[in-house]
Amino acid sequence: MKVIYPGSFDPVTNGHLDIIKRASENFDEVIVAILDNKSKKPLFNVKERKYMLKESVKDLDNVEIDSFSGLLVEYVKKSDTNVVLRGLRVVSDYENEMRNALANKSLDNNIETLFMVSKAEYTFLSSSIVKEIASFHGNVEELVPKVVNENLKEKYKNTYLED
Amino acid sequence: MKVIYPGSFDPVTNGHLDIIKRASENFDEVIVAILDNKSKKPLFNVKERKYMLKESVKDLDNVEIDSFSGLLVEYVKKSDTNVVLRGLRVVSDYENEMRNALANKSLDNNIETLFMVSKAEYTFLSSSIVKEIASFHGNVEELVPKVVNENLKEKYKNTYLED
Amino acid sequence: MKVIYPGSFDPVTNGHLDIIKRASENFDEVIVAILDNKSKKPLFNVKERKYMLKESVKDLDNVEIDSFSGLLVEYVKKSDTNVVLRGLRVVSDYENEMRNALANKSLDNNIETLFMVSKAEYTFLSSSIVKEIASFHGNVEELVPKVVNENLKEKYKNTYLED
Amino acid sequence: MKVIYPGSFDPVTNGHLDIIKRASENFDEVIVAILDNKSKKPLFNVKERKYMLKESVKDLDNVEIDSFSGLLVEYVKKSDTNVVLRGLRVVSDYENEMRNALANKSLDNNIETLFMVSKAEYTFLSSSIVKEIASFHGNVEELVPKVVNENLKEKYKNTYLED
Amino acid sequence: MKVIYPGSFDPVTNGHLDIIKRASENFDEVIVAILDNKSKKPLFNVKERKYMLKESVKDLDNVEIDSFSGLLVEYVKKSDTNVVLRGLRVVSDYENEMRNALANKSLDNNIETLFMVSKAEYTFLSSSIVKEIASFHGNVEELVPKVVNENLKEKYKNTYLED
Amino acid sequence: MKVIYPGSFDPVTNGHLDIIKRASENFDEVIVAILDNKSKKPLFNVKERKYMLKESVKDLDNVEIDSFSGLLVEYVKKSDTNVVLRGLRVVSDYENEMRNALANKSLDNNIETLFMVSKAEYTFLSSSIVKEIASFHGNVEELVPKVVNENLKEKYKNTYLED
Numbered sequence: 001m002k003v004i005y006p007g008s009f010d011p012v013t014n015g016h017l018d019i020i021k022r023a024s025e026n027f028d029e030v031i032v033a034i035l036d037n038k039s040k041k042p043l044f045n046v047k048e049r050k051y052m053l054k055e056s057v058k059d060l061d062n063v064e065i066d067s068f069s070g071l072l073v074e075y076v077k078k079s080d081t082n083v084v085l086r087g088l089r090v091v092s093d094y095e096n097e098m099r100n101a102l103a104n105k106s107l108d109n110n111i112e113t114l115f116m117v118s119k120a121e122y123t124f125l126s127s128s129i130v131k132e133i134a135s136f137h138g139n140v141e142e143l144v145p146k147v148v149n150e151n152l153k154e155k156y157k158n159t160y161l162e163d
Numbered sequence: 164m165k166v167i168y169p170g171s172f173d174p175v176t177n178g179h180l181d182i183i184k185r186a187s188e189n190f191d192e193v194i195v196a197i198l199d200n201k202s203k204k205p206l207f208n209v210k211e212r213k214y215m216l217k218e219s220v221k222d223l224d225n226v227e228i229d230s231f232s233g234l235l236v237e238y239v240k241k242s243d244t245n246v247v248l249r250g251l252r253v254v255s256d257y258e259n260e261m262r263n264a265l266a267n268k269s270l271d272n273n274i275e276t277l278f279m280v281s282k283a284e285y286t287f288l289s290s291s292i293v294k295e296i297a298s299f300h301g302n303v304e305e306l307v308p309k310v311v312n313e314n315l316k317e318k319y320k321n322t323y324l325e326d
Numbered sequence: 327m328k329v330i331y332p333g334s335f336d337p338v339t340n341g342h343l344d345i346i347k348r349a350s351e352n353f354d355e356v357i358v359a360i361l362d363n364k365s366k367k368p369l370f371n372v373k374e375r376k377y378m379l380k381e382s383v384k385d386l387d388n389v390e391i392d393s394f395s396g397l398l399v400e401y402v403k404k405s406d407t408n409v410v411l412r413g414l415r416v417v418s419d420y421e422n423e424m425r426n427a428l429a430n431k432s433l434d435n436n437i438e439t440l441f442m443v444s445k446a447e448y449t450f451l452s453s454s455i456v457k458e459i460a461s462f463h464g465n466v467e468e469l470v471p472k473v474v475n476e477n478l479k480e481k482y483k484n485t486y487l488e489d
Numbered sequence: 490m491k492v493i494y495p496g497s498f499d500p501v502t503n504g505h506l507d508i509i510k511r512a513s514e515n516f517d518e519v520i521v522a523i524l525d526n527k528s529k530k531p532l533f534n535v536k537e538r539k540y541m542l543k544e545s546v547k548d549l550d551n552v553e554i555d556s557f558s559g560l561l562v563e564y565v566k567k568s569d570t571n572v573v574l575r576g577l578r579v580v581s582d583y584e585n586e587m588r589n590a591l592a593n594k595s596l597d598n599n600i601e602t603l604f605m606v607s608k609a610e611y612t613f614l615s616s617s618i619v620k621e622i623a624s625f626h627g628n629v630e631e632l633v634p635k636v637v638n639e640n641l642k643e644k645y646k647n648t649y650l651e652d
Numbered sequence: 653m654k655v656i657y658p659g660s661f662d663p664v665t666n667g668h669l670d671i672i673k674r675a676s677e678n679f680d681e682v683i684v685a686i687l688d689n690k691s692k693k694p695l696f697n698v699k700e701r702k703y704m705l706k707e708s709v710k711d712l713d714n715v716e717i718d719s720f721s722g723l724l725v726e727y728v729k730k731s732d733t734n735v736v737l738r739g740l741r742v743v744s745d746y747e748n749e750m751r752n753a754l755a756n757k758s759l760d761n762n763i764e765t766l767f768m769v770s771k772a773e774y775t776f777l778s779s780s781i782v783k784e785i786a787s788f789h790g791n792v793e794e795l796v797p798k799v800v801n802e803n804l805k806e807k808y809k810n811t812y813l814e815d
Numbered sequence: 816m817k818v819i820y821p822g823s824f825d826p827v828t829n830g831h832l833d834i835i836k837r838a839s840e841n842f843d844e845v846i847v848a849i850l851d852n853k854s855k856k857p858l859f860n861v862k863e864r865k866y867m868l869k870e871s872v873k874d875l876d877n878v879e880i881d882s883f884s885g886l887l888v889e890y891v892k893k894s895d896t897n898v899v900l901r902g903l904r905v906v907s908d909y910e911n912e913m914r915n916a917l918a919n920k921s922l923d924n925n926i927e928t929l930f931m932v933s934k935a936e937y938t939f940l941s942s943s944i945v946k947e948i949a950s951f952h953g954n955v956e957e958l959v960p961k962v963v964n965e966n967l968k969e970k971y972k973n974t975y976l977e978d
Contacts, residue, residue: 001490001515001516022601025601026490026571026572026601027490070299071296071299071301073301074299082515083515088583088587088604090747090751091580091583091584091747091906092255092744092747094577094580094583095253095254095255095287095580097606098287098577098606099253099287099289099292101606102287102606102608102609103287103292103296105608106305106306107296107301107302112511112514112515112605113605113606114603114604114605115577115603115604115605115606116601116602116603116604117586117587117590117591117602117604119591119594120591120935120936120937120938120939121935121936122935123935123938124747124750124751124754124755124935126751129751129755133723133755133759136722136723136726138723138725138726138759139759142758143758164327164352164353185438188438189327189408189409189438190327233788234785234788234790236790237788245352246352251420251424251441254417254420254421254580255744257414257417257420258417258742258743258744258776260443261414261443261776262742262776262778262781264443265443265445265446265776266776266781266785268445269794269795270785270790270791275348275351275352275442276442276443277440277441277442278414278440278441278442278443279438279439279440279441280423280424280427280428280439280441282428282431283428283609283610283611283612283613284609284610285609286609286612287609396625397622397625397627399627400625416910416914417743417910418581418907418910421579421580421581421613424613425579425613425615425618428613429613429618429622432631432632433622433627433628446772446773446774446775446776447772447773448772449772449775450772450910450913450914450917450918452914455914455918459886459918459922462885462886462889464886464888464922465922468921469921559951560948560951560953562953563951581907584905584906584907584939587939588905588939588941588944591939592939592944592948595957595958596948596953596954653816653841653842674927677927678816678897678898678927679816734841735841740909740913740930743906743909743910746903746906746909747906749932750903750932753932754932754934754935757934764837764840764841764931765931765932766929766930766931767903767929767930767931767932768927768928768929768930769912769913769916769917769928769930771917771920772917
């Protein structure tokens with residue numbers, strides 16, 4: 001079975017990486033699909049996010065990094081699978097995920113969304129909290145892959161903190 | 164009993180319509196009150212939303228469409244009822260609804276809010292998700308009244324998707 | 327509009343009474359319907375619960391106390407209304423209430439369930455917590471009507487606490 | 490990929506069946522594994538539950554019905570897959586499911602749990618609610634497969650309702 | 653024990669004040685620390701918020717008002733305590749609070765976050781709802797300290813409502 | 816500040832121990848108070864639970880193990896502190912904890928309940944799940960203190976699994 005794992009990955013965290021690794025062990029092929037959401041202002045552009053993801057999964061042979069814009073269902077239709085994979089963390093994620101899974105099914109009945117539960121230590125980890133900590137020059141090295149840590153430092157190196 | 168059913172209705176969905184129909188069967192009179200929230204940027208202006216609502220409920224004799232701005236409690240005070248009706252869907256709605264019901268009661272102890280539970284198939288339906296799908300030219304005809312479907316198509320007809 | 331307010335009322339609390347009072351102000355008639363659940367072991371039998379309810383609402387002219395066993399939908403069908411009223415408190419109640427409202431609708435499409443939100447100070451009040459406190463001779467006089475307080479004391483007067 | 494779909498199935502509902510059908514379309518093989526929980530008193534014994542499941546899925550070639558007692562992880566270890574499938578419905582299910590998925594992973598790191606979201610109309614459907622309705626001779630034919638409906642009627646035919 | 657009670661306090665409500673009073677009775681010293689979040693546009697600036705807080709707690713000898721910008725953990729490190737206090741209200745707060753408490757602990761393992769539960773009548777009270785009501789000239793005198801009520805009136809006195 | 820940390824501790828888990836350790840670092844004195852609930856059938860009696868707790872905290876000088884029956888508020892009143900400490904894990908715990916904290920405050924306004932958030936990896940750990948796993952001879956050595964692991968093995972050594 002081939003699965004598409006969509007997300008913003010702005011940037012990829014160790015929580016995402018845990019899902020990708022476990023997916024790569026359990027599915028034949030994993031497409032990590034970066035959503036290029038034109039209406040949101042990301043910290044990293046799609047090219048940067050792709051680079052960091054590629055670096056982070058370079059040891060996983062059956063994982064490919066791609067990107068898409070527009071509706072996920074259209075992207076899935078054009079691919080050679082119908083299975084979407086998502087990670088579940090906190091309860092407040094859950095209703096959004098259900099809503100999306102059901103909305104996608106109503107747009108294309110063939111689409112199937114599978115969920116994996118994040119490891120407990122990643123339950124409260126998100127890209128947003130990583131960016132918030134990094135923006136104040138806090139230490140995120142245990143929360144993200146090495147390449148992301150370096151890029152976050154570079155991104156924020158000229159952000160002087162107010163005193 | 165006469166009830167006021169307030170909301171943004173930007174645009175009305177089949178979920179709203181289900182509540183309106185059941186309200187019209189159970190209450191003497193139903194006022195659907197469109198909130199004209201000056202601080203939010205709606206997709207449809209109040210006139211458009213009113214038109215689509217009127218079209219959608221034209222067979223329901225005891226339903227009237229109105230609009231208001233400012234505090235709901237002020238609007239209710241000026242009306243000849245004290246009963247507000249709201250639909251309940253997912254758990255994450257629920258605390259907001261409780262907060263609003265209690266805040267309204269603290270502003271005017273006479274106001275009473277009654278809730279109806281959305282039909283299960285509308286549990287995850289919202290105006291936002293309808294607009295998001297329609298903006299990508301996805302098919303929403305089973306999610307909204309016919310007049311809304313047409314107006315959404317018109318609204319987004321010049322939105323060319325990026326490729 | 328006439329409404330049926332079903333529940334165990336074992337015993338009635340000030341939270342229930344708040345709902346009953348507000349219902350009596352807003353609806354033409356309120357039937358408080360005590361569920362006689364043969365499979366549960368209540369503290370007070372139906373006769374005692376009925377007595378305490380009658381005492382608690384004796385000043386409310388349009389409130390009647392009744393009891394039923396079996397399915398709520400059957401009881402409602404035999405009555406001259408189709409509207410059920412329930413109070414909503416905490417989030418964990420909410421899904422049960424939705425489940426019941428939808429199950430009842432699937433058994434009889436005419437049944438409509440309306441919800442009222444408990445006053446904030448009663449959000450965490452339940453018959454169970456009242457009984458637990460009273461069983462240890464704790465003071466519940468601010469949590470229940472006077473007649474219930476007296477009956478709880480009587481019920482537990484011979485419960486000597488272990489030392 | 491082969492998946493194990495464990496549960497009590499006392500009895501199987503249309504919600505379970507929806508998950509089984511979608512699983513059978515998306516996975517190579519589906520083992521429906523009935524938990525024989527010695528400490529609970531089921532309505533149907535394992536043999537009856539197995540029979541009803543077999544009848545309900547007889548058109549699905551890649552679905553097999555089995556049963557197990559004891560820890561799910563032990564059952565999975567003895568099988569030739571490591572993937573467990575579970576359906577997700579309401580929020581209150583969600584934390585239990587996460588807890589179980591994480592507990593199973595802590596017992597055997599190879600076990601992977603995948604989740605599918607129930608169709609919206611089955612969000613509030615459960616074996617318990619089906620049994621409760623059937624015990625009062627309510628109509629559950631739209632909630633369960635035909636064979637289950639018949640067996641429920643048979644089971645409860647001598648349950649005379651109190652009047 | 654000395655505790656830091658951080659927040660936006662834009663403006664302080666009776667819910668915050670309830671936490672501060674109870675903290676002042678139970679801890680040796682309470683530092684109320686106003687977050688000066690440069691990326692949000694507050695209604696009241698830090699100086700105004702500090703003034704209103706000082707007025708509201710002037711009878712509490714062991715309460716001090718301070719402000720900080722940047723990461724809370726950095727502020728705590730520079731102080732002479734490691735204990736943060738937060739109030740808990742609704743369920744939807746809870747996951748954010750857990751996320752923050754765990755993120756802070758991952759940044760500095762010495763930091764400990766303690767939580768107090770808001771009084772039931774303040775469960776649904778927030779600075780946002782107070783500002784929304786006040787902006788429409790609604791009455792908030794039972795929701796905020798006197799000095800806040802006056803400052804809100806002053807702030808919004810030139811906000812004429814649309815008719 | 817002296818705190819009372821009440822619970823069933825049947826048996827103590829690493830999640831409880833994490834709270835006790837952090838409490839012992841932050842408070843002057845910690846009383847772990849085992850609830851002797853006569854109406855529940857525990858796996859370990861109070862003496863056994865006390866022994867395992869004592870063994871688990873023997874290196875913590877300011878931690879004392881005690882037990883009580885009846886209402887927590889009565890136990891607290893007889894002690895020389897008014898502060899109760901509780902751990903918070905999942906959302907479904909949260910409403911129970913709020914309910915208890917508010918009920919205790921309504922019984923004795925002096926009682927204050929403080930909450931600490933469990934470490935993320937213990938979010939889904941409970942005494943019940945430990946007992947369930949151990950009853951099937953599953954491995955719980957990473958979930959409980961060593962002394963508990965041994966006692967669980969002893970307790971269940973004659974529980975032969977059905978085949």
